[in-house]
Every structure is written in structure tokens, then in C-alpha cells.
Amino acid sequence: MSLPTSAPAETATPGGAADHPAISLRGLRKTYGDVVAVDHVDLDIADGEFFSMLGPSGSGKTTVLRLIAGFEQATAGTVELGGSDVTRSAPFERDVHTVFQDYALFPHMSVLDNVAYGLRVRGMKKAERRERARQALETVRLGHLGARRPAQLSGGQRQRVALARAIVLQPRVLLLDEPLGALDLKLREQMQVELKQLQRELGITFVFVTHDQEEALTLSDRIAVFDAGRIQQLGTPREIYENPSSAYVAGFVGTTNLFDAETSQRILGVAGEHAVRPERLRLSPGSDTETPREGEVRLDAVVVETIYLGTGNRVHLRTSDGVELVALEQSTGSLDTREHRGEDVTVRFARADVVPLSS
Structure with missing residues (x-):
């Protein structure tokens, strides 16, 4: 069941405010004394976009x-x-x-009243607000739990109640501050799917803050x-x-x-810093003395450690001249899961998979 479409005119998407980005930041700066928390951020976030701000603690994303x-x-x-300056608005x-x-749910209230x-x-x-609340709970698939108290719900259910409480207000923008951080891995993965589906159904702009790169991707x-x-x-x-800038x-x-500049010059024959993702590396047992094919880099290495991941192996390697590498091999890969530390292997990757990085 979808929410009512009787939103205020300024939140409607056809024409008007939709001609502007949902959010536009220009020269945004925030300091706390001598500490610069946000340093000249320029950013446009489109209407109906699922946008993530990713970074470690203290990077400025939550600010x-x-x-x-x-x-x-x-x-x-x-x-x-939506084109209106709210910099000094309460x-x-x-x-939003x-x-x-x-979650910040009221423990003494029912889910519906929350x-x-x-x-x-x-x-x-x-009568109208309870009907709207029921529809919001149906949207997050909790319509049958409106009479319960928050303490009677699982963590994932409480998270969906918090979402329902937000979307019932029909905001133009929904801001999510690491909302899945308290959930266990399995439940977090389930909620990721549900969040994406919900955002597509509602068409609301989601701005999601996280330090989890897999979640953002x-x-x-x-x-x-x-x-x-x-x-x-x-x-x-x-x-x-696939194309990190730095x-x-x-x-x-x-x-x-x-690869730092010196390693790039030695291994790749080019100047500057470079990167190659572990899944781009191909491994085969033993040393290979054949001349590398055109467009291919070939290195001799030794296995330092092999870690079984279920879907494959993460293989830590050290080349003959001391460069540390990591390769990801699928379970169908040529390197057997029983490879032991110290075994010689040949590492291959395409030059086309090497990404140049800015300094």
C-alpha cells in the first residue's frame, strides 16, 4: 500500500521544486574553534536519488x-x-x-502511536493520523504489528518502525545517520535490500551516512x-x-x-602511483619463465597466507623483490584451497586493469 498523495505542493515532483536539486550545498564550512569539521563542500543531490556519504569517523560526513x-x-x-535557502532555518x-x-522510539507507546x-x-x-500511520506501517511491511510496543519487536522491526515514522510525514528528503550500524550482519544485509526497495517505491531523496564501504556500494x-x-x-x-581518484x-x-611511484616504475615501467584490485590478479602454481603477453604484467611471488572466505580465497603474496600483494581467487580458480604458505606462484594481471592515482 502506498502513502497518500496529498503532499504539500512544494514537495511535488512535477515542475516547480523538481527543477532544482533536492539538496544544494555551496562553500559549506563548519568549524569548532580551531577544528575544521567541514571544509568548503560543494554538492548537488538530485531529487529521488539514493545518495551516500562515506568515510571514517571524523571525516565530516555526519556534520x-x-x-x-x-x-x-x-x-x-x-x-x-529544492531551490530554497534554508541555511539559517530551524x-x-x-x-527533511x-x-x-x-531509533528513538517511545517505549510506552504502541508502534502505531509511535x-x-x-x-x-x-x-x-x-482518525486521519492513525490511518496515515497504518498506511506507513503497511509500506514497511509491519501493518500487522501496530498494537505492539517497541520492546516486543526485533532490531530490524524497530528500524522499520523508525522509517515508517519518518515517511509518514512525507518529507522531501530523508536523512539516515548510520541507521543499520546496530544490527547484526545478516539483518543488516536484509535491511539494505529493504531500504533500497523502499526508496524506489517512495521516490523520496535518501541521504545515507555510513562508514561501511560495502553498504555504500x-x-x-x-x-x-x-x-x-x-x-x-x-x-x-x-x-x-573501479576508478578511484587517489x-x-x-x-x-x-x-x-x-603501488607507490618507485614500485610503479619498477613493476609497471610507468611513473606515478597506481592501484589494481585483488580480483584482477590471476594466480597459477609455480614460476613461469615465458615472456609475458602483450598488455600483461607477470610477477613471481610466494604465498604468505591463504584465507578461505567461502566463496573463494584471499591470498596474501610477496613478490621476489618484496612487494606485498593480495589476490582474490574464486572457488573455481586455478589455485587450490589447500595451497600452503611458502609455495611459489605466478601472478598475472592486465595493464588495462591498473588504475593511475592522483598524488
């Missing part, structure tokens, strides 16, 4: 989210929502809603990778993973083999 929500005031720069004056990691609470604050009549239409208060790279998950992005988003 940007709080600046969008209005929980923090910018030191400099502007925040626009949180309740912004057409935030879902936090701790979802309806925001509509109650807005003064909506009881799984969910997002686009990703901004943060470090030191700045966006280090902005692009689709495929662009971020050693920082290559190292933070997934596992990679980084």
Missing part, C-alpha cells in the same frame, strides 16, 4: 548531514532544499526528516567519499570502486594493491 538537517549552523556557505522549518541509529506521533504534533485529527546511486572534511571523490559506486579512496573503498 554535513547535521548541517542539512539544521541541527548545526554553518560557519560559512549555504544549504538549499530544523522544523526544513522539509532524520532517522538515527538508536508512527503517528509526528502527525499528532502537527495537529492532524486522530550496495545501496547508492552515487557516493561522496569524505576525508578531513572534504569530498575526496564523487561518483557512482562503479566509478568509485590512494586514499582506493585504500578506503574495498581492498586494493597500491
